[in-house]
Amino acid sequence: MYDVIIVGGAGAGLTAGIYAARRTLKTLIITKNVGGQALETDKVENYPGYLKISGSKLMENFQKQTMKSGAEIVFDGVNEIKEENREFVVKTDSAKYRSKSIILAFGKTPKSLDVQGESKFVGKGVSYCTTCDLPLYKNKTIAIVGGGNSALEGALYGSEIAKKVYLIHRRDEYRGFECLTEQVKKKKNVELVLNSVVEKINGDEKLKSVVVKDVRTNKTKELVVDGIFIEIGLEVKTDFVKDLVKLDEKGQIVINNLCETYHPNTDRIRPGIFAAGDVTNIPFKQIVVSAGEGCKAALQAYNFIHGMKETGVTADWLHEKK
């Protein structure tokens, strides 16, 4: 039996793990991966304490610190969380765990295009992670779909690796930072495909081409590519907790300023279940905010477990773990 099970292993979940373990709570983090969306960022220049660090290095440091604090990490997918006799039962793909409290911190996942051929070619040419899979496309032709910073950064990175990059966006201009757009426009091997949407992904064993439609003329054309990277934003996948906690209209978990959750469709606090980070309805999706929220969720879980009604806890730095 754990004191707290944290679902998710990125900025919020790992920080919650550090704080929970330092409070000597028996802590388990269940996550499919470590780092989440932060890994997509090549340069993080706004995380205090680091002038510049890659997202992957920052998350690696988070993980090391979490494990050093004493939290356990299990790589698995959570399918169901149930409350039974004042305990929580967490079912994963391969096991079942019990805890006194839960912290939901599983962030957001990349959106899919929902077009023909997309699911068939995942791992065979369709990717949702430019920073992960682009090195596999050296001297090849790729398409990147999206108009935000992730797509633009992907196109810049891709232009250095791939032979040719098509940057496909449904609007007439990209919505990412202007400086990024300008850099992309200067790249000779990046072709801008604006006012266009992907209609179909073709191939046999592997992806061979994508069909794009011009939204102004409805004319279609086929682009011969080796891979397509989908960078059209993120969504929360909270279906498995919809009967457990209150969600907002975007499907985000509704929390108060102590990271407490509510019973579905009510304003009654859901005791023992806390949430933090991008999966919640907090307004700013930043690593530093997620980390802060993860800390709050862990401290409030500690208060819950020890039956403390007051929200205050003593200064953490006075409690060095021996």
Added chain:
Amino acid sequence: MVKVQLVYTKMCPHCPPAKELFRELKKQYKFDYKEIDVVTPEGQKLVIKHSIMSVPTVVINDTVAFVGVPSKEKAIQAIKG
């Protein structure tokens, strides 16, 4: 002996779970195991040879066995041959 090559990139979120799975299995089963970064010459050779398009990819006895993180059961089955 069964030869397992795990092809990864540094920024890939699903690669650490795959590494951990095979490192754990290595403690219980006998097989040759190597983790290979795609940016190395050895990694590039494997990428071209097997047309690898996503990571993590697990090559077992010179054949692509898994793209993504396999379940423990499937991984055991594969390394047992």
